[in-house]
Amino acid sequence: MSGPLQxxxxxxPGSLATGRSKGLHEAKPSKAKHLSAHTSQKNSPVACFDPPVKTVPTKNPMMYKKRAADPVCPDLTALLVKxxxxxxxxxxxxxxxxxxxxxxxxxxxxxxxxxxxxVHQSSQIMxxxxxIKDLxxxxxxxxxxxxxxxxxxxxxxxxxxxxxxxxxxLENNLRVHLFEREKAERKAGLLEEKLAGVNGFTHHMNMKGQEDSLDSFMMQRTAGLQQEIQMLTKRLEQLCGHSEEAVGEFSQMEERQREQKRPLKRMEGNTAINDFFQERLELNRKKENSGIKNSWIAEHGKISKQLEKDNEQQTLLNIQQNLQNATTQRLEEKIQKLQKQLSDLKLSNKSMKTQLTRVNVLKDKTIEKLRQSLTKAELTQGKTVMKTDNLKTTSDSAKTEERGDKEKVHQMLDAISPERYTAKSTLDKVSGQQEGTSEREKAETTLDLLADMNRFTPYMNTKRRSHCSL
Known part of the structure; x- marks a missing residue:
């Protein structure tokens, strides 16, 4: 409280009881008690509205005693007590x-x-x-x-x-193609045999005229086979050359041996028998060397034919293996790609499952938090409703008490107003006398108190109106 309520x-209430007892004791008609009552009234906190009134000492104590015996003084003391x-x-x-x-x-x-x-809880709930919507x-x-x-x-x-x-x-097709290729190779072998027979009779036949599609195909095949045969013959010639070089080297070695043996024979003697035997030996050696050469040539021919066949088979096998390797590589690459895609998809599925589990856990946690917050909000709302009801009841009781206090104040003011008029009349009576200055001062203080109370009433009314509006 500020302003005039300071x-x-x-x-x-103990101090109030002491004040009442003091007021009753001050009602006795004695000079010292009048002065003490006047000083206590001056020192009371009510006298803080106006500056303290200066007391004028009485000049004639006998006249004051006579005035104290006047019947007006008890009325003033009663008013002061009230x-x-x-x-x-x-x-x-x-x-x-x-x-x-x-x-x-x-x-x-x-x-x-x-x-x-x-408000905060409602914002949290929102x-x-x-x-939850985002989840x-x-x-x-x-x-x-x-x-x-x-x-x-x-x-x-x-x-x-x-x-x-x-x-x-594709594997079935490869098997079919290999089987067809084997058939074609067999047919090619048969055709080579036939071509060999046909080439023997070509000088007796007229190859003029228009050839059929089969004859042109056969001629193309024969040309291809002749080229292959020429290649093989070249290889055989190379092998024969190598064999002849080996035979030459063997003959050179024999001649060197002979030249080394000749001086020995000359030292033993140049007899006809030895020469004859040497010639016979040389002839036998030449025959043997010629037989060896022929056998070498035959063996080289057989080896060359076998090598050619082996080379053809190896080329065919290499082609087949290359085709199979290419197809298998392509298929392996496709399988690897598919396996990679499957592994990536499996990893993505695992990650999605983990994310779903996390999302479900977060959802459960958020739902639990929402439930807890809702329960808390409901509890707080119930508490607020209870408190608001209590506040309403307390405010209503306060309003009723304030109304009762108002009525009491109005009654007190109504009771004080006739006493104020009586105090004014007593002051008018006492104003003609010169020795009643102290009593006039007391009456003036009472009047000031009443004026202060009249000043305080509008403030109290405004405060009560503000409380009622709240």
Whole structure:
């Protein structure tokens, strides 16, 4: 409380009881007690509205004693006692009003804090609802992605099945082609034999005229076979050359041996028998060397034919192996790609499963948090409702008490107003006398107190109106 309520010092009822007892003792008609009552009234906290009144010492104590014996003095003391009791009651009422105002302010602050908490909790609930919506959208998107990945996996599995079927078909086709190739090689061998027979009779036949498609095909095949035969003959000639070079080297070695043996024979003697035997030996050696050469040539021919056949077979096998290797490499690359795709899809499925588990855990946690927050909000709302009801009841009780206090104050003011008029009349009576200055001062202080009370009433009314509006 500020303003004109500063003069209240929150006096307790014990001090009020002492003030009343003092007021009753001061009613005795003695000079010292009059002075002490006047000084206590001056030192009371009510006299803080105006500056203290200067006391003028009486010049004639005998006249003052006579004036004290006048019947007007007891009325003034009774008025002072009533004023003190009224002031004590006013102080009590003001203390009650102050306590109620403080309690109302505390309740207002609590209400504001509860309102803020409710707003904060409502914002949290809205944010949690938005989070739940986002999580639901994420779950929907994840389910879509999972369905798409399942479809992709199914498509890849179908592709794998198709590729395996194609591989099986290619293997079957390779087997068919190899079988057909073997047939073609056999046919080519038969045709070579026939061509060999035909080439023997070509000088007896007229090859003029138009040839059929089969004859042209045969001629092309014969030309190709003749080229191959020429290549093989070249190889045989090379082998024969190598064999002749080996034979020459062998003959040179024999001649060297002979030249080394000749000086030995000359040292033993040049007899005819030895020469004859040497000639016979030389002839035998030549025959043997010629037979060896022929056998070497035959063996080289056989070896060359076998080598040619082996080379043809190796070329065919190499071609087959190359084709098989190429097809197998392609198929292995496709299989590796498909395996990589399957592994990637498996990893993505695992990651999606982990993400789904995390999302489900987060969803459960958020739902639990929302439930806890909702329960807390409901509890806080119930508490706020209870507190608001209590505040309403307390405010209604405070309003009723304030109305009762108002009525009491109005009654007190109504009771004080006739006493004010009586005090004015007594002052008019006493004003003609010169020795009653102290009594006039007392009456003036009472009048000032009443004026202060009249000043204080509109302030109290405004405060009560503000409380009622709140």
């Amino acid at each position: 003069f209240l010092n929150h006096s307790d 004023n003190k009791t009224l002031l004590a009651e006013l102080r009590n009422l003001q203390n009650k009003l102050f306590i109620k105002e403080t309690s109302l302010q505390e309740m207002k602050s609590e209400l504001e804090s509860y309102k803020r908490n409710n 944010s949690l609802k938005e989070d 639901e959208e994420l779950i929907a998107s994840l389910t879509r992605i999972k369905s798409l990945k399942n479809t992709n996996i199914q498509n890849l599995e179908r592709g794998n099945w198709d590729l395996t079927e194609k591989i099986i078909e």
